Amino acid sequence: MNKTRLKFIAAISGISLSAIGTNALAQEKFALEEVIVTAQKKAESLQDTPISLTAFGSERLEIEGISSLGDIGSKVPSLTIEPFPINNATLRIFIRGIGISDAQITQDPPVGIYVDGVYIARSTGTALDVADLERIEILRGPQGTLYGRNTTGGAINLITKKPTTDTLEFKQKLTFGNRDLFTSKTMVNIPLTDTLAVKLAALQTMQDGHVANDGPGGDFGDRDVGGFRFDLRWDISDTLALDYAYDKSDFDYYNSQYQHVRKRTPISGSQADLVDASAYSSYSPSRQQSVSTIANFEQSSTDIEGHAFTLTKEFDHVQLKYIGAFRELYDQSYADLGGGKGLEPGQDPHGNGSTSKKVFRLDSNEYCGQAAEFVLGAGQCTPLVYPKVSQEQFSHELQLSGDAFDGSVDYIVGAYYFEETAQEDNTPLHHQLSGPINLGLPSVAAIPGIGALLGGITDPLTTFRAVNMLSQKYDIDNSAAAIFGQFTWTPKILDERLHLTFGARHSEDERKTVKFQRDMTIAETALTAIDVSFVQCGSNPLNADCRNFDSIPASQDFSNDSFSFVAEYDITDDINIYGKRVEAYKSGGFNTRDPQKDGNQGPATDGNDYGFGYADGFDAEYVTSYELGLKSELMDRRLRINANVFFSQYEDMQLNFILTGTVADTKVTNAGEAEMYGFETDITFMLTRELLLMANYAYLNTEVTKATDINGNDASDKFVFFSAPENSFTLSADYTLFQADWGTGSANISVNYMDERNGGSRAENVKNTHLRQYELVNARLSLSDIAFADGRLGAGIWAKNLLDTEYELTAVDNLPQADRSVIWGEPRTFGLDVFYEY
Numbered sequence: 027m028n029k030t031r032l033k034f035i036a037a038i039s040g041i042s043l044s045a046i047g048t049n050a051l052a053q054e055k056f057a058l059e060e061v062i063v064t065a066q067k068k069a070e071s072l073q074d075t076p077i078s079l080t081a082f083g084s085e086r087l088e089i090e091g092i093s094s095l096g097d098i099g100s101k102v103p104s105l106t107i108e109p110f111p112i113n114n115a116t117l118r119i120f121i122r123g124i125g126i127s128d129a130q131i132t133q134d135p136p137v138g139i140y141v142d143g144v145y146i147a148r149s150t151g152t153a154l155d156v157a158d159l160e161r162i163e164i165l166r167g168p169q170g171t172l173y174g175r176n177t178t179g180g181a182i183n184l185i186t187k188k189p190t191t192d193t194l195e196f197k198q199k200l201t202f203g204n205r206d207l208f209t210s211k212t213m214v215n216i217p218l219t220d221t222l223a224v225k226l227a228a229l230q231t232m233q234d235g236h237v238a239n240d241g242p243g244g245d246f247g248d249r250d251v252g253g254f255r256f257d258l259r260w261d262i263s264d265t266l267a268l269d270y271a272y273d274k275s276d277f278d279y280y281n282s283q284y285q286h287v288r289k290r291t292p293i294s295g296s297q298a299d300l301v302d303a304s305a306y307s308s309y310s311p312s313r314q315q316s317v318s319t320i321a322n323f324e325q326s327s328t329d330i331e332g333h334a335f336t337l338t339k340e341f342d343h344v345q346l347k348y349i350g351a352f353r354e355l356y357d358q359s360y361a362d363l364g365g366g367k368g369l370e371p372g373q374d375p376h377g378n379g380s381t382s383k384k385v386f387r388l389d390s391n392e393y394c395g396q397a398a399e400f401v402l403g404a405g406q407c408t409p410l411v412y413p414k415v416s417q418e419q420f421s422h423e424l425q426l427s428g429d430a431f432d433g434s435v436d437y438i439v440g441a442y443y444f445e446e447t448a449q450e451d452n453t454p455l456h457h458q459l460s461g462p463i464n465l466g467l468p469s470v471a472a473i474p475g476i477g478a479l480l481g482g483i484t485d486p487l488t489t490f491r492a493v494n495m496l497s498q499k500y501d502i503d504n505s506a507a508a509i510f511g512q513f514t515w516t517p518k519i520l521d522e523r524l525h526l527t528f529g530a531r532h533s534e535d536e537r538k539t540v541k542f543q544r545d546m547t548i549a550e551t552a553l554t555a556i557d558v559s560f561v562q563c564g565s566n567p568l569n570a571d572c573r574n575f576d577s578i579p580a581s582q583d584f585s586n587d588s589f590s591f592v593a594e595y596d597i598t599d600d601i602n603i604y605g606k607r608v609e610a611y612k613s614g615g616f617n618t619r620d621p622q623k624d625g626n627q628g629p630a631t632d633g634n635d636y637g638f639g640y641a642d643g644f645d646a647e648y649v650t651s652y653e654l655g656l657k658s659e660l661m662d663r664r665l666r667i668n669a670n671v672f673f674s675q676y677e678d679m680q681l682n683f684i685l686t687g688t689v690a691d692t693k694v695t696n697a698g699e700a701e702m703y704g705f706e707t708d709i710t711f712m713l714t715r716e717l718l719l720m721a722n723y724a725y726l727n728t729e730v731t732k733a734t735d736i737n738g739n740d741a742s743d744k745f746v747f748f749s750a751p752e753n754s755f756t757l758s759a760d761y762t763l764f765q766a767d768w769g770t771g772s773a774n775i776s777v778n779y780m781d782e783r784n785g786g787s788r789a790e791n792v793k794n795t796h797l798r799q800y801e802l803v804n805a806r807l808s809l810s811d812i813a814f815a816d817g818r819l820g821a822g823i824w825a826k827n828l829l830d831t832e833y834e835l836t837a838v839d840n841l842p843q844a845d846r847s848v849i850w851g852e853p854r855t856f857g858l859d860v861f862y863e864y
Contacts, residue, residue: 056715057663063163064185066512067143067172067438068427073657076527076592076604078104078166078670078706080722084187087159089760089774089806091824093211093229094155095119095139095162095182100778100802102164103724103754104706108836109849110149112361112413114249114281115328117152118836121166122674123702123728123750124179124649127682128692131415131448131502132539132616138173138181142271144334144351147419147446147504151330151355154275157255158213158227160187166706167672168651170588170610171529174442174508178610178649178676188269189215189223189259196817196864203857205234221261229253236853237283238316243323244280246362247852252276269336277328281361286844287311288794313832313850324360331355344428351421358414417448434518439511450500450618499542500618508533512590523597529590534583535613541578541640543623578623580641586611586648600659607652612680614645619692621685632685636693645696648677669707676700681733681745684840698745699732716762723755751781751799769812778802785837785848794839794846803828808859817864823856830854 061072063081072081080102082092092098095117099107110116110129119125119137126135129149139146146152162184169177195215202208209231217223230252235245253275260268286309308317332353339346427438512529516522592606621631622639629635655670679698685691704726711719728747735741756778763771778801785795805828810820833851841847 055662056712058659058666058710058712063161065163065165065183067425073600073602073659073666073668076594076606076655076657077169078653078655078668078672080105080164080166080708082162084160087162089808090776090804091806091826092162093159094153095184096153098162098164100780101756101776103722103756104166104704104726105164106749106751106754106780106783108749109153109282111284111836111838111849112281113150113326113357113359114247114279115153115277115326115357115359116150118149118749119152119179119182120749121164121180122672122704122726123747125749127748128619130615130618131417131450131500132537132618133694134176134613134615136176136612137179138169138177139184140173140181141184141332142186142334143183143336143349143423144332144353145421145444146353147444148355148415148417148448150357150415150417151275151277151328154277154328154330155229155231155251155253156184156186157211157229157253157273158187158225159184161185167653168608168610168649168674170608170649171510171512171531171590172438174510174531174588175506175533175535175586175611175613178612178647186255186257186271187213187225187227189225189257191217191220191223191259191261193217197861198863199859199861201857201859203233203855205236205855207231207233207855207857223259225255225257225259227253227255227257235280236850237285237314239280239319239323240316241319241323243319244325246280246283246317246323249277249279251278265340267338269334269338271332271334273330273332275328275330277330279326279328280323281326281359282849283314283317284362284838284841284847284849285310285314286841287846287848288844309844313853319362323362326357326359326361328357328359329355341428343430344426347425347427349421349423349425352419354416354418356414356416358412360412414451415448417446419444419446421445434516436514436516437512440509442508442510443506445505446502447504448502452498452500452618498618501540501542503538504536506533506535506613520595523595525592525594525596527590527592527594529592529608531588533586533588533611535585535646536581536583537613537615537643538581539579539616541580541616541618541623543576543578576623578641580616580643582614582616582643582645584611584614584646586646600663602657604655604657605653606655607650609648609650611646611648614643614647614680614696616640616643617682617692617694619690620694621691630685630693631691634685636695638695644680644694645678647680647696650675650677664712666710667707668709669705671703671705673703674701676702679730681730683745690840697732697734698730698742700728700730700747702726702728702747702750718760720758720760721755724753726750726752726754746784748785749783751783753779753781755779770810772808772810774804774806774808776804778804780833785834795837797834797837797848800831800833800851801829802826802831802833814862815864817862819862820859821861822859824859825854825856827852827854828856 061081062069063072063075065075065077065079090101096107104122106120108118110118116129121137124136135149139152165181167180169181173181197213199211211229213227215225232250235247237246239245255273258270262268289309334351337348421444423440423442425438425440429436508531510531514525514527516525588609588611590608592604594602594604596602617640620640624639624641625637627639651672651674653670653672658667677699678696679700680694680696681698682692682694706724709721713719728750730742730745733742733745758776761773763773780800782799783797785797804826806822806824808822812819830853834848835851837846837848839845
């Protein structure tokens with residue numbers, strides 16, 4: 027940290043000390059509010075939940091300016107959230123260093139996302155705002171019993187506000203900020219009868235990007251988000267209730283800039299020509315304010331729609347609940363891999379004269395030439411990366427919960443079924459350019475009459491370049507089923523302070539996929555008036571069936587039994603300790619980036635034969651975790667200290683690595699074992715009635731203890747965890763400035779610290795993807811509770827990243843023109859909130 031930041035952080039302590047006076051010593055009765063969570067699929071106090079858990083209630087969400095998952099990435103220790111490098115609507119979420127580095131429809135993330143109990147299968151679209159959030163719960167560590175597969179890292183619950191029949195409610199919030207930020211959030215709760223109510227919530231957010239584009243297309247990071255939610259609550263009887271929810275989100279955006287930091291070291295062989303792109307790319311070690319694209323920077327979009335249906339029936343000591351849901355999404359994302367600069371029209375990266383648009387324009391993110399024309403028709407250009415994803419999912423869950431044996435046993439048992447279909451179109455996925463092909467032909471100018479036609483260009487026919495175009499599409503058809511149960515027994519001993527919990531879950535997964543692939547090699551000249559080309563599909567030159575795809579079907583089935591055991595002991599009414607052992611697993615799948623169809627194809631694009639390919643897939647990975655924890659409230663419940671230590675072991679770990687010398691070719695294999703241990707604590711202290719202090723800290727140590735290479739040799743030193751900072755913490759202070767009959771003034775300031783971490787490379791290249799430590803300071807000054815027209819009026823000014831810290835969200839080292847490219851975090855953002863509610 028520099029001195030300015032240290033002084034700023036120290037100011038928080040100064041606020042705390044100055045607030046301690048005689049009033050703080052008075053025997054006033056005030057205490058922390060109880061926090062209710064549903065982390066164990068039932069409403070209970072945070073202090074009674076034996077899980078390492080952070081919860082943000084509606085008031086905290088408002089103070090922190092949180093309306094989506096992306097907003098909490100720096101606010102919870104042990105949690106890191108990054109944008110997927112080529113899609114701002116997709117998040118890579120890591121808890122305790124466990125997450126997924128690549129977003130594919132054939133691979134599942136190990137951190138489960140749930141909206142009102144409904145599992146969200148795909149990472150795509152997780153960056154969207156959620157209308158009218160009531161609470162966010164972050165569950166750290168494996169959650170294999172109640173939440174099932176794909177929660178080896180943890181789970182995140184988003185809970186929305188439900189309609190109420192009590193009274194008519196209305197809330198309107200408007201936000202204005204820099205870079206033309208405008209946000210409107212509207213909520214109306216309407217009681218229709220004593221037993222029926224509906225709630226409507228809508229949001230709209232628009233903001234210009236944080237890197238201006240002086241060329242054609244939008245600014246980098248520009249976004250326009252719209253969301254709508256309809257909720258219905260019908261109390262059919264005193265014991266039967268129906269909840270229905272419909273939500274729709276539209277996200278139009280321009281992806282973040284992939285800013286190049288260092289040029290790639292020139293390499294020989296098949297990639298020699300790729301280095302030419304560096305002459306036309308933009309490089310800077312610090313955050314750029316503006317760039318100028320040559321190719322049109324196109325808009326991306328994500329559309330999501332969902333329906334959820336919940337039926338709850340109450341019996342004596344028993345509750346029966348059904349949750350059914352259907353969701354669908356469509357996403358198309360245009361990513362600029364050139365860093366915002368490219369070839370001017372007519373430039374040839376080889377220096378051979380004017381070329382019209384027959385140019386391999388990797389640096390400007392387009393390829394205009396025979397490969398594009400072959401697929402799209404004459405005169406068309408194609409972006410290098412323009413994936414399109416569509417997905418539909420259905421889920422059904424039945425829960426039976428209650429207590430038995432005079433209340434000494436609490437239980438929940440249930441059954442779950444899930445199915446999804448999805449398609450991903452990567453046409454094209456990527457291009458690769460080889461060196462010149464010497465055909466032994468004479469100079470073009472030597473052919474009678476051709477020289478004059480070409481306007482004096484003397485480029486010989488030997489200037490052919492071979493372009494490899496790999497077009498791929500994927501279909502998936504997945505299903506999963508499970509039965510689960512968790513039982514907590516409080517024996518009639520030790521004053522009923524001992525609680526023993528046993529949980530079990532049996533899961534069945536079936537995964538089917540079909541890969542459609544077309545692999546073409548096209549040789550072309552860089553001449554204006556002549557284009558001599560050939561097309562090769564497989565080993566058949568000039569094959570008329572080149573427009574057809576090879577079909578590669580594959581399927582896998584998985585079965586798993588996960589168990590958990592927890593022992594809790596209430597030392598006092600306000601202090602309890604727990605110990606637990608839990609298991610979880612993450613589904614296997616298929617790797618869409620694998621260049622080998624199967625183990626019989628031959629060498630991959632890096633020249634190595636790995637003996638497996640896409641159709642072979644990879645198996646599930648498993649984790650066993652141990653945890654000791656403390657939940658406590660002290661000083662008449664003014665001080666809350668929750669802490670835990672943990673140790674986790676991973677088996678058959680899915681290792682994902684990029685093949686050397688390629689842009690997007692990867693391998694995933696179950697060749698790893700890993701261990702991690704750490705410490706986490708959440709502290710909340712109401713120092714006075716006016717001052718609330720919060721501090722959260724996490725320490726994390728991770729190590730890949732076993733990794734096997736293609737020759738069976740140990741390669742554990744070559745793999746490191748992604749997004750696993752050793753230290754992370756947050757400090758926050760809320761201070762009530764005054765309370766008067768006409769209103770209340772308050773202030774908040776927070777500091778979020780993230781240690782250095784690996785952004786996504788193997789150990790030998792970690793210097794290229796190393797992400798530096800950073801601290802972010804946020805502040806807010808609010809005026810609320812102003813009586814106006816039978817309601818309340820309020821306003822607040824705020825700033826995020828107040829010190830305008832330059833920090834990196836993610837980094838890659840595999841682009842042809844750069845061995846280090848980064849996506850920068852948002853610069854300073856500030857604004858004004860105005861709201862009215864009654």
